[in-house]
Amino acid sequence: MTTYLALADSLEVDVRKAVPGSRVPSEHELVDLHGISRLTARAALQELERRHLVRRVRGAGTFVARRIEYRIAADTPPSWSETVRRAGGVPRNELLATEVVAADGEVADALGLAPGAPVVRVDRRGWVDGEQAGISSSHFPADRFTDLPAQLVAGDGCADGTTCDTSNGIETSSRHADSASLYTTLVEHYRVSPRRAWSTAELDVLAPEAASLLGLSGRPLAWWLLSCNHDGEGRPIEFARSWLRTDVFKVVFRLEAAS
Template sequence: MPNGAVPNYLALADLLETSIATMKGGDRLPSENELATLHGVSRVTTRAALQELERRHLVRRSKGSGTFVALRLVFTIRPDLPPSWSQTVRRAGGEPAVKSVDAVLTQPDPETRERLELGPRDKVVRLRRIGLVNGLVANTALTCLPADLAPGFRDLLATGGSLNTILTSLGYHPQREWTRVDMQVPSEEIAADLELEGRPRVWGLTSLVVDGRDGRPLEFGRGWHRPDVFDMRMEYQSKRRTQRAGAPEARS
């Protein structure tokens, strides 16, 4: 590989990015040794190029397994779509699975108490879950729900599965009230859940879900998503355009 003004590892990263564009998410890349031989560079240069692609969220490196093309599913958040992580992943073309880490009956923190409009003695069921896409860890979430939503609610939630489906089965009509999206440096615990090396920035989502009939708060949660799995897309339609089109008024 010829030397030039651009460092060799960046030139190789740019070249590999072009190749990756023709591959599918989850496809395995050649090993470091194979890439070094193919492009006439050292393993050190190859490793640096793959690390650069990882920083660009184009590949996912798994210790002992190799390097794979990142999925980069479009995670679409829209007022008229169900507030369901699993359904959103399926709509983007992925295969979701949810692993329940724990379901604890506890006192909420002040912000959660305010968001869920709870009294001073009301408790919540706090869920800690890990989401997988195509068998790979993709997100982790801490979600709080009022403990009095239904008898045996905690046990039902501990079984895993879609929160949206569970709430719907109980007769509620989950609807996204608002969602905030930003890039965050995760805590050590969150980074470990996401199987990250170090603590690189990840997508952070904070959401409030209410009952579409009466506005009762049902769910307040914070989620952290790997940016090599998801591209976040926020879509909305102005009330004026929505009313002109004759569609139901979207809540902001």
């Protein structure tokens, strides 16, 4: 057995017993403890990161990961908050931007619209236990959901009652701005109960812009999800593209045949 793998396996035992968020020995500590070179200590910690057992933050340290099972199935509600809550995490929503745009081919196809038809795009960022966890871009037919942006802003967490300026990015206004759950807004304001029409999931290399929105550097892998929801009567109402961090979510996909 190689040194770094033996060390990784030994650390894994401790990490699995430790509380999520607690510290793991630093590279230098492992050097002093085991009389190995820093590169070897580093390889062991990177191995644990590869196994999604720890998170490493430059300048801060290595910490036991909190990993959540994100379950996608026909009978799970297509709601970020609800999915996270069911997995035992504390969800939070942040509205990044809303805009009326022309539907591209994929969006139009999913929503049963003509290409170029107006759609409301809602960009959000999701958090789990205070950590950036995912971003999504949802599209709705503009005719039916004209005032959706207003509804979401009205329901968000700005204490002073004014609308937050979230249109120009992440850094400025959104530090702790909870927005209303999109799902809740659809249910309570629009009186529809969104259900999954279809979803796909795969693992891909994240685009650099998306990576920085998720607090990641380099060119990391992430879950790439497409999902389409319909209202109770079978009419498509939402098409979403999402990225989820692999170190936060263990995505479990369950397909159940129509019987």
